[in-house]
Amino acid sequence: MLKYRLSLFLFTFLIIQSSAQLRDRISLSGEWQFFKGDTETSSQVEHVTVPHSWNAQDGTTADYYRGKGTYRYNFDLPKNTKKKRVFLRFEAVSQEADVFLNGQYLGNHKGAFNAFCFEITPYLKKKDNELIVKANNILNPDIAPLSGDFTIFGGIYRPVSLLILPQTCITPLDYASSGIYIKQTEIQDHKATIDITTKIDGDISGNKKLRLRTSVFDPTGKLVTTSENEEIRASENTVAIDQRIYLDNPILWNGKAAPNQYRFFCELLQGKKVIDTLSVYTGLRYFKVDPQKGFFLNGKSYQIRGVNRHQDRPGKGWAISEKDHQEDMQLIKEIGANGVRLAHYPHSDYFYSLCDKEGLLVWAEIPFIGNGTESTAFEENLKQQLTELIRQNFNHPSIFCWSLFNELVKGNPEKLVAELNDLAHKEDPTRLTVAAANIEGRPENKITDIMAFNTYPGWYWAEPETMGPSIDWKKDEKRGVCISEYGAGASIKHHQQRMKKAPKCEGDFHPEEWQAIVHEGNYKEIDKRDFVWGSFVWNMFDFASGGRKEGDTYGMNDKGLVTYDRKTPKDAFYFYKANWSEKPVLHI
Ligand code: GCB
Secondary structure (H helix, E strand, C coil), X not given: CHXXXXXXXXXXXHHHHHHHHHCXXXXXXXXXXXXXXXXXXXXXXXXXXXXXXXXXXXXXXXXXXXXXXXXXXXXXXXXXXXXCXXXXXXXXXXXXXXXXXXXXXXXXXXXXXXXXXXECHHHCCCCCEEEEEEEECCCXXXXXXXXXXXXXCCECCCCEEEEEECCCEECCCCCCCCCEEEEEEEECCCEEEEEEEEEEECCCEEECCEEEEEEEECCCCCXXXXXXXXXXXXXXXXXXXXEEEEEECCCECCCCCCXXXXXXXXXXXXXXXXXXXXXXXXXXXXXXXXXXXXXXXXXXXXXXXXXXECCCECCCECCCCHHHHHHHHHHHHHCCCCEEEECCCCCCHHHHHHHHHHCCEEEEECCCEECCCCCXXXXXXXXXXXXXXXXXXCCCCCEEEEEEEEEXXXXXXXXXXXXXXXXXXXXXXXXXXXXXXXXXXXXXXXXXXXXXXXXXXXXXXXXXXXXXXXXXXXXXXXCEEEEEEEXXXXXXXXXXXXXXXXXXXXXXXXXXXXXHHHHHHHHHHHHHCCCEEXXXXXXXXXXXXXXXXXXXXXXXXXXXXXXCCCCCECHHHHHHHHHCCCCCCCCC
């Protein structure tokens, strides 16, 4: 036993040693120069801290800045780059970026919410490398979203880093993903079949005596299996290696806090030498939607009681910190939610990881909202954003579905939605496709695996109790139904007790008490119906909505259960806290 422990210790030690030498990540977050527009006049240049949203201050005004912004950052070549390759990775730039290094054009990226990556090895100098990012958040018919009530903050609003990798490596260039995809082909209580694809890039064509070894550690840290493949023979310099592993009695990720995650440790070997290593984590679980009985996680009934979330904060826009993410998560956990819809676009990798750790089920989505253009460029952009969303977030166990649209109201998007649906299945056959509609009977509502509706009884129309009939109409015999949004606006400064009727929702009076009445009425109807596989409150937090004119703060959507600054939970927050607890106050 002691011998086993000692060898495990040495093995782990060697792994840590070798990964430290083989790969490195250097953060380029910090002070950058910035000016609005794309032509510099020195008086305009500001020193800003990246991650940065350039309209963090005016994002709640109707005419917030949508246009161009230019960033500059100078850096010396880090010491540890000898015989290495260097990549530049942006976690997100809103919403279009053209990137230049030392005058060399690296490329363009369209879409505000996903990561992108370039190799920069040939263009680097020892000293004073100049990185220029020309960004643009103007409404562009070729880039989704084209509508939505939320403010489109601009800028380099998520971290930027240099990745220093071996010459032949697990590639960061496959849609800026980790390069490793853990596909949960079949998970049962006693057995798991897992297919791992690892993408490699470098000097590999012909026979370079390369092999891939993947070791799997269970959530307690115990090595459970190792798979090693034949020597890689490739005709090109990128290759995808498939490995299949079987596990007996897997420890399942079960939607509880600190849930179980396996570590997949991939080593690339040349002969006997380890030339690259990378660890990725995932939890093993299985789920289904039963059209009559709702959502099941690992074979047990698990109705999703969720909230929606946007990613902005006052004074920061979308450039929020890890601490901000943690605070959001704490509040979401405090009310007892077990799911979250990350609306209406891909959120940060850090937040998906928090959901993995806290055991929240995640609805992930692309920003196809309202309508699109007929342009091929727009369609291609949506497909690119969907591919990025899936590849970059493939290993998060919390994500159970890929959502393809929100409230399409115009045009004829059926063919496009069908193509997006096929693409999602091709990229990931293990998760469900879903969408959120607000108009029944539209043909594109029939395409996804499961379906959901946004509905606001008690706010935009009728009384809160009419949620019941509204759900019954929407029920689909094959797909059950989910309420992907419901809620009401509320100002913590407006109060009126014992209201029987809704205030005029689009007017200026948004009493906090009425929001609580709407939630109570809606919730009772949802909770009675087992076939409702999930429901998501709109919204967990107030958010910037530059174009809105209602409530007491123009430029805001005040349907949050908590104020924009996260300081004041509203009455409805406490309604959920009392009823999403182990011992609900209401007996339905
Ligand atoms: C919706 C939209 C959401 C809006 C919400 C509202 O149905 O999907 O983006 O913010 O209504 O508050 O009107």
